């Protein structure tokens with residue numbers, strides 16, 4: 001499994017290009033920006049980007065989708081409960097004083113824990129992990145966890161924004177993420193990579 005991280009957009013989101021190197025099928029997880037660079041890389045590697053998977057609807061994880069949608073129509077998949085953030089995108093941007101000409105993006109398909117997705121030959125397991133946002137989802141592909149802003153290295157996502165719930169977030173982490181194999185690599189929505197084992201031992205926000 002091919003995984004490359006890009007740090008994108010005004011709030012340094014981790015954007016991931018994930019691919020089955022055998023079939024050349026690829027997806028992008030969260031697209032904060034840098035669309036041209038990621039598209040070029042995918043092209044150079046012979047990858048075809050099948051769809052874009054969003055961990056949640058916050059503006060910093062989606063701004064690059066507007067760039068992509070100027071010229072292409074790659075399907076964007078997300079949980080329906082986070083549409084409130086997409087519908088209020090200009091409000092969110094002004095709240096965070098982000099200068100952007102993006103006013104909206106198009107979401108093509110709603111997905112939840114019952115949806116079946118693949119990247120080439122790898123199934124995508126969808127976990128509902130609300131708390132940072134109501135429609136927050138984590139994805140497991142080939143034993144790798146992509147958890148958006150639910151869990152960070154030795155920290156957790158903020159829950160003070162509209163729709164956030166600290167109790168719900170901690171419950172999601174305990175019941176959905178901390179039951180995964182300890183060696184599971186964790187690819188969060190911002191900053192450093194970690195593992196489930198490291199977080200169980202050292203994350204003081206989850207006790």
Ligand SMILES: [Zn+2]
Nearest residue numbers: 056058132149
């Ligand atoms: Zn977020």
